[in-house]
Amino acid sequence: MTTTTLNHDEAHHHDMPTGWRRWLFSTNHKDIGTLYLLFALTMLFLGGASAMLIRLELFQPGIQLLDPDLYNNLVTNHALIMIFGAVMPAAAGLANWMIPMMIGAPDMALPRMNNLSFWILPAAATMLILSFIVPFFPGGGTQINTGWTLYPPLSVQVGMSMDFLIFAIHLLGISSVLASINIIVTLLNMRAPGMTLMTMPMFCWTWLVTAFLLILVVPVLAGGVTMLLFDRHFGTSFFDAAGGGDPVLFQHLFWFFGHPEVYILLLPSIGVLSHVIPAFSRKPLFGYKSMVGAMLTVATIGMVVWAHHQYTIGMSLGAVTYFMIGTILISIPVGLMIFNFIATMWRGAMTFETPMLFAVAIVLMFTFGGLSGVMLAVVPADMQYHDSMFVVAHFHYVLMPGAVFGLFAGVFYWLPKWTGHMYDETLGKIFFWTNVIGFNITFFPQHFLGLAGMPRRIVDYNMMFTEFNVISSIGAIIFGLSHLLLLYIVIKTIRGGKKAESRAWEGAKGLEWELDSPPAFHTWTVAPQIK
Amino acid sequence: MNNARSGENKNRRTTLLLSGLVVGMFGFGFALVPLYDLFCEVTGTQSLSQRKINPADLQVVKQVESDRWVTVKFDATVNPNLPWEFQATTRSMRVHPGKTYEVNFVARNRSGDAATGQAIPSVAPWQATPYFSKLECFCFNKQTLAGNQQTDMPLRFMVSPDLPADIQSLTLSYSFMRLKASKNKTDLSELLPQIAKQSATESTLPNR
Incomplete structure (x- = not known):
């Protein structure tokens, strides 16, 4: 796809690497973006496979396929692979591809660090997978049955697979912190002359906030798991009650990271929506400034409400009241974003290509997940819902539409720009409908299961929950298989298709659409002038 | 440039x-x-240990509330570092606030070697902690069991009549911790008696 551009570039760069060197030693933001996206796609299928096993096991009450430890190990790995392996790298891939093109910069500010932050990821993924596999070998110890939250004392007692996991988290953390530093430096220092912070594209703003959040919270998680490692091997007692430690402290450290992480996953997709919805409504984004303000508010409040994940640990009334009010407050700026999207669509000349379909689905379904989130934020109600399938339904309704559908929308929106080919619109629409319908069949019944009292993270369940679990598992099969279609569409588009114009979508605005599709290997070597 | x-x-x-x-x-x-x-x-x-309750505010003269019943449940666990068995002979009992009761716990050393441990009490719901007084408890001292020795561990307790009316049931839970440091853990012998003493004083507030 890039043969012509490669030849063109070799005229200027005599040491331009080819073959595997092009990828391993890459300092080009477009190539690294592609690597990130391919890595995320691989992890999506790995995490999806573990989710399929979980849903197959839950198809019937009783224990059919998986023993309880393996089940919990899969639950742990599904979460970690999806969050750290699929969603975050995919968002970083979009950032790498799009940010320099959007702000008129020739590349990321720190290209070599960019290379490092990607190539740490395969090593981290290997460690993560090893943590799953190691218990199956003689002397491998017990499986990680803690869930992704890694609460002690259980996580102190797990075998050596926990050590693999702790180091995997360290590596993943280093990777995303390096990527964040790079993105912030690029956005602050490399904008084209004339582009101010308040006129830069919305996707850049969302990533600026996301990157700051990552820098603020990922080191705290790294510290928390380091303490866990010390408790396990070096005789400290940070969390071990037998030595005067406090296991609840780990929960605070974890959720100090874990709650802002939700916005880290969400915001890049909000950025994608801020481009997709105006493009297919043929109207500029409604309320740019309020959008920026809302996002900064969400990020700020989001940093100080973490303990709403721990209402049941026995905090004082004053503390839970504070965390409840703070959490409910977040719904105001988030609501503002949603209203801005609706106002952008209002009386627009809308068309519904695949990216727009995903965008509309997000507005509807993310709002739904937000509402069940307000239910969970209320302390007395949460005492009832805590650790039930209702929570599982809630966070899948915010994370799938909020994060993953946003990434799908971004991929379909920019795929013509990246590959130079239009994807097959019919296949794209089939993918959208199977995906969204499968998703809803899978997760909607889980609300009822949770309200009826089915706990999460347990391999077996009471007979009375059978019907909804059967529905949910059937939905999961549709939902899971639909991603094979995504894979097919992406491969097909890379290999060929209708030639994409430089402005692939009629309503698309922004510097990236002034470049060829696909763009040359090096773009904006001369910075554009912004009028 | x-x-x-x-x-x-x-x-x-x-x-x-x-x-x-x-x-x-x-x-x-x-x-x-x-x-x-x-x-x-x-x-x-x-x-759970920072409830600011002034001992003077609690009824010092105990008056048995013979028309009020509170269910007290007993729970016993052993930290994996200590090779003991430890059980409450009574799972649960109904008591009158203000009256003194006695229950027995049984501890048995499963290993052949002598070991010393200390029981750490905790009361759930935590709001009830200051109202549960232990008049005599094996948890006040460290306990040493010879190899394979089995022994009864008595507890005399009273629930204070000041226990808030909405608490009708509470659980007393003991965790036995090893006092001699195991190989990879810090020496607890310094720390544990302190914790035990702390929680003991808290829960015996009405008696002081």
């Missing part, structure tokens, strides 16, 4: 600032360990 150089310097400065922030946040994570204790102590947000 000059421009490019100044741009590079700018990038370097921003990168250094951000790296400093990363290191700072990593340190902040560790600083949270003492800060967390301090915060809980000052605000009483979390800790």
Whole structure:
């Protein structure tokens, strides 16, 4: 796809690497973006496979396929692979591809660090997978049955697979912190002359906030798991009650990271929506400034409400009241974003290509997940819902539409720009409908299961929950298989298709659409002038 | 060219600032360990041992409330470091606030070697902690069991008549911890008696 551009570039760069060197030693933001996206796609299928096993096991009450430890190990790995392996790298891939093109910069500010932050990821993924596999070998110890939250004392007692996991988290953390530093430096220092912070594209703003959040919270998680490692091997007692430690402290450290992480996953997709919805409504984004303000508010409040994940640990009334009010407050700026999207669509000349379909689905379904989130934020109600399938339904309704559908929308929106080919619109629409319908069949019944009292993270369940679990598992099969279609569409588009114009979508605005599709290997070597 | 150089310097400065922030946040994570204790102590947000109840406010002369029943449940666990069995002979009993009762726990050393342990009590719901008085308890002292020895461990207790009316049931839970340090853990013999003493004084407030 890039043969012509490669030849063109070799005229200027005599040491331009080819073959595997092009990828391993890459300092080009477009190539690294592609690597990130391919890595995320691989992890999506790995995490999806573990989710399929979980849903197959839950198809019937009783224990059919998986023993309880393996089940919990899969639950742990599904979460970690999806969050750290699929969603975050995919968002970083979009950032790498799009940010320099959007702000008129020739590349990321720190290209070599960019290379490092990607190539740490395969090593981290290997460690993560090893943590799953190691218990199956003689002397491998017990499986990680803690869930992704890694609460002690259980996580102190797990075998050596926990050590693999702790180091995997360290590596993943280093990777995303390096990527964040790079993105912030690029956005602050490399904008084209004339582009101010308040006129830069919305996707850049969302990533600026996301990157700051990552820098603020990922080191705290790294510290928390380091303490866990010390408790396990070096005789400290940070969390071990037998030595005067406090296991609840780990929960605070974890959720100090874990709650802002939700916005880290969400915001890049909000950025994608801020481009997709105006493009297919043929109207500029409604309320740019309020959008920026809302996002900064969400990020700020989001940093100080973490303990709403721990209402049941026995905090004082004053503390839970504070965390409840703070959490409910977040719904105001988030609501503002949603209203801005609706106002952008209002009386627009809308068309519904695949990216727009995903965008509309997000507005509807993310709002739904937000509402069940307000239910969970209320302390007395949460005492009832805590650790039930209702929570599982809630966070899948915010994370799938909020994060993953946003990434799908971004991929379909920019795929013509990246590959130079239009994807097959019919296949794209089939993918959208199977995906969204499968998703809803899978997760909607889980609300009822949770309200009826089915706990999460347990391999077996009471007979009375059978019907909804059967529905949910059937939905999961549709939902899971639909991603094979995504894979097919992406491969097909890379290999060929209708030639994409430089402005692939009629309503698309922004510097990236002034470049060829696909763009040359090096773009904006001369910075554009912004009028 | 000059421009490019100044741009590079700018990038370097921003990168250094951000790296400093990363290191700072990593340190902040560790600083949270003492800060967390301090915060809980000052605000009483979390800790079960910081209930500020003035002993003088509690009824010193015990009056048996013979028309009120409270269910007390007993729970016993052993930390894996200690090779003991430890059980409550009574699972649960109904008591009158203000009256003294006695129950027995049984501990048995499963190993052939002598070992010393200390039981750490905890009361759930935590709101009931100051109203549960242990008049005589094996948890006040460290306990040594010879190899394979089995022994009864008596507890005399009273639920204070000041127990809030909405608490009709409470659970007393003991965890037996080993006092001699195991290989990879810190020496607990210093620490545990302190914790035990602390929780013992709290829960015997009405008697002091």
